[in-house]
Amino acid sequence: TLRMWLNKTGLGTEAVMVDGVLGVRGLGFKKKDGQNVDEVTLYAVLFDHDGKIASGVQQNHSLRLPKDEFEKLQAAGLGFHVRVPAKPGKYILRVLVRDAGDETMGAQSRPVEVP
Numbered sequence: 559t560l561r562m563w564l565n566k567t568g569l570g571t572e573a574v575m576v577d578g579v580l581g582v583r584g585l586g587f588k589k590k591d592g593q594n595v596d597e598v599t600l601y602a603v604l605f606d607h608d609g610k611i612a613s614g615v616q617q618n619h620s621l622r623l624p625k626d627e628f629e630k631l632q633a634a635g636l637g638f639h640v641r642v643p644a645k646p647g648k649y650i651l652r653v654l655v656r657d658a659g660d661e662t663m664g665a666q667s668r669p670v671e672v673p
Contacts, residue, residue: 572643572644572645572646572672573641573642573643573644574602574604574641574642574644574649574651574670574672575639575640575641575642576602576638576639576640576641576642576651576653577637577638577639578637578638578653579634579635579636579637579638580598580600580635580636580637580638580655581635582631582632582635582636583632585598585657585659585660586657586658586659586660586661586662587621587628587659588659590622592624592625593622593623593624593628594621594622594623594624594625594628595621595622595623595659596621596657596658596659597618597619597620597621597657597658597659598618598619598621598636598655598656598657598658599616599617599618599619599655599656599658600616600617600618600619600638600640600653600654600655600656601614601615601616601652601653601654601655601656602614602615602640602642602651602652602653603642603651603652603653603654604642604644604649604650604651604670605649605650605652606647606648606649607647607648612644612645612647612649613642613643613644614642615640615641615642617638617640619636619638621636644670644672645672646672646673647671647672648669648670648671648672649669649670649671649672650667650668650669650670651667651668651669651670652665652666652667653665653666653667
């Protein structure tokens with residue numbers, strides 16, 4: 559699930575705000591010392607009309623969860639919130655998730671305009 563909105567401060571520090579929930583059932587968690595362990599990296603990138611990177615952020619999530627917390631995470635998903643600085647213009651927002659546990663990636667894109 560991905561939700562985004564614009565944050566306009568009027569101070570020239572506009573940003574695209576992105577909230578999302580990552581389903582974790584398909585991630586490559588490994589058992590280590592009685593915990594479920596995985597490393598997930600999230601990238602949120604704005605591409606301009608030429609396909610060049612205009613702005614972007616990265617978040618790293620080191621997950622080390624006992625069984626009860628792991629079960630809760632499987633039910634609810636991993637929530638995230640990122641702020642991508644942006645100047646006025648039209649962009650494509652791409653959110654990419656890289657799972658170190660099974661070395662897979664997934665992405666979702668959508669257009670966004672910053673007035």
